[in-house]
Amino acid sequence: MASSSVALVTLLVASCAALAAATSYTVGDGKGWVIGVDYSGWTSGKSFAVGDKLVFTYTSKAHTVTEVSQSDYSSCSGSNALANDDSGATTVTLNTPGTHYYICNIPGHCAGGMKVAVTVGGGGSSGSGSSSGGGSITPSGAVLQVPAMGAVVAAAAGALIKVALF
Known part of the structure; x- marks a missing residue:
């Protein structure tokens, strides 16, 4: 016993x-997911780990959270999206180590700065390679408990x- x-x-x-x-991180802090935020500056100094969550807040249908490959991130192309949501409140659970890439797929928004690359530590592959759908995107309408x-x-x-x- x-x-x-x-x-x-x-x-x-x-x-x-x-x-x-x-840890839950609100992308862009108080400004949210909008044009005009320096998202690479936002990620600097943060240590992301497997299990952490990225919370994207934005105007529904006015923006998207689109997970893409490294090459699509560089070219601001969402045509081969790994995941996509436009609900206005998107939560991404970082499930795997490596770098994960997110853009807004509304024309001109990614080029205007709405893109963020998040490097997740752990598992020895931190900071290298490209994302292969290692995040789990949950729209606001889904139940995430x-x-x-x-x-x-x-x-x-x-x-x-x-x-x-x-």
Whole structure:
């Protein structure tokens, strides 16, 4: 019984640590996903990791969040998009290490600066190669549920109380 209690507590602590480690970044901070923001300046000094989320906020249908390859990023072409959303509130979960490329696919917007390259650390391939769809784009209409830390802590406390009673 004691070994199963230790295993349960270890599992709960590991789950809390994994949730706490992920970071959500609002692309462009308070300005959001718009023309006129220096997105390469925005990424500098940030360390992105697998599991982190990019939150794009913008006017629905006026912009897009389009994940593209490195060559399409360089040429501002969304014709071979890996993923695309124009809902106005897009969340991208960074699932793999490497560099991931996002543009606005509205004509002229990418050329006007609406493009961001995010290098995700981990797995030894950080900073090299091109994206192969390693992000998961979730439009605002989709359900993306991440439990709040308070709920996780409450669940862990409840489980520990049950273990202590037995």
